[in-house]
Amino acid sequence: MTLIDLRSDTVTKPSKAMLEAMMNARVGDDVFSEDESVNELQMKCAELTGKEAALFVTSGVMGNQLAIKCHTNPGDEVIVESESHVLNYETAAPSVISGVQLLPVRGNSGILNSQDIKKYVRSKEYYFPVTKLICLENTHNRAGGVILPLDVIREVSVFAKENALRTHLDGARIFNAYAETKISVKEYSDHFDSVSFCFSKGLGCPVGSVLCGDYRFIEMARKWRKILGGGMRQVGFLAAAAIYALNNNVERLKEDNDKAKYFGNEISKISGIEIDLKSLQTNIVIFSSSKYSKEEFMNKLKDKGVLISSGSYDNMRAVFHLDVTGSDVEKAIETIKSI
Numbered sequence: 001m002t003l004i005d006l007r008s009d010t011v012t013k014p015s016k017a018m019l020e021a022m023m024n025a026r027v028g029d030d031v032f033s034e035d036e037s038v039n040e041l042q043m044k045c046a047e048l049t050g051k052e053a054a055l056f057v058t059s060g061v062m063g064n065q066l067a068i069k070c071h072t073n074p075g076d077e078v079i080v081e082s083e084s085h086v087l088n089y090e091t092a093a094p095s096v097i098s099g100v101q102l103l104p105v106r107g108n109s110g111i112l113n114s115q116d117i118k119k120y121v122r123s124k125e126y127y128f129p130v131t132k133l134i135c136l137e138n139t140h141n142r143a144g145g146v147i148l149p150l151d152v153i154r155e156v157s158v159f160a161k162e163n164a165l166r167t168h169l170d171g172a173r174i175f176n177a178y179a180e181t182k183i184s185v186k187e188y189s190d191h192f193d194s195v196s197f198c199f200s201k202g203l204g205c206p207v208g209s210v211l212c213g214d215y216r217f218i219e220m221a222r223k224w225r226k227i228l229g230g231g232m233r234q235v236g237f238l239a240a241a242a243i244y245a246l247n248n249n250v251e252r253l254k255e256d257n258d259k260a261k262y263f264g265n266e267i268s269k270i271s272g273i274e275i276d277l278k279s280l281q282t283n284i285v286i287f288s289s290s291k292y293s294k295e296e297f298m299n300k301l302k303d304k305g306v307l308i309s310s311g312s313y314d315n316m317r318a319v320f321h322l323d324v325t326g327s328d329v330e331k332a333i334e335t336i337k338s339i
Helices: 016-023 036-049 060-071 093-098 114-118 150-162 174-181 185-189 215-227 236-248 253-267 294-303 326-338
Strands: 053-057 076-081 101-105 130-137 166-170 194-198 209-213 273-275 284-289 316-319
Touching (some): 016 236, 036 209, 036 236, 053 060, 060 093, 060 130, 060 166, 060 194, 060 209, 060 215, 130 150, 150 166, 150 185, 174 185, 174 194, 185 194, 253 284, 253 316, 253 326, 284 294
Parallel strands (some): 076 101, 076 130, 166 194
Antiparallel strands (some): 053 209, 284 316
């Protein structure tokens, strides 16, 4: 039985063309900054985001954690959305690595605006932690791939500057937002001190993320990457995959978004399926079943060859990516109808 894997866009496998690019990579020792492919990738990412410099890292978690470490001091507080990845899926790393406290603030479908944040910025009494950093996520994973509106981002950026706060964008799926809105990654990134994004999700690479910011910030991040064991040697083979993805796999992300919307609209017609179509904006579909627990529902789908993942609370998640064909989408819909 051939499985249709909708658990995550991290399950993608490199294409033959990507593997060929990896085999032909120009490599060197990246700890000495001598890997030509890594240097090319970092320059490309800095240009894409409009930042001075960039750093290739192993994962989105490492990118986010390096950003938090370099923006804060132990005892500071970081404002995050209550359903954010950095709060829910990064194993309490901010407290372990940076000695900071995360302050979760509930947004509207994952969207935090400046008024939401304003209420939680600490006053200067000595017994409070120092509010230092705001982290936003675009697109928002647990909210179902919701895109942060640019006007909201601008307002948060202005508020942060007025209050001497730093800002970081977890842009793991920022290219899915670009594919839908045609707002450039640079335009999104302009309003943040730092931004990270992943290559191993919709872009289809086997490994890797990047962190972008100013020169001083990235040099500090490079030092902390080494401390955390993230200094890699001939890593240009992986950087070559990322370069290939940026050159070839960005525009096609609209196909993933469209497949997700089609899937969501079709299953919304099925009795017992509950879904918020307003939040279905990119490649993630969040839904629930009124007939079965999510464990029962997921197991029934698995028995019929369709894999999905557990979402927050009673929700389930289906994620669309470059390894999902149109016929896979139709089969997944028919399988849900049959349960």
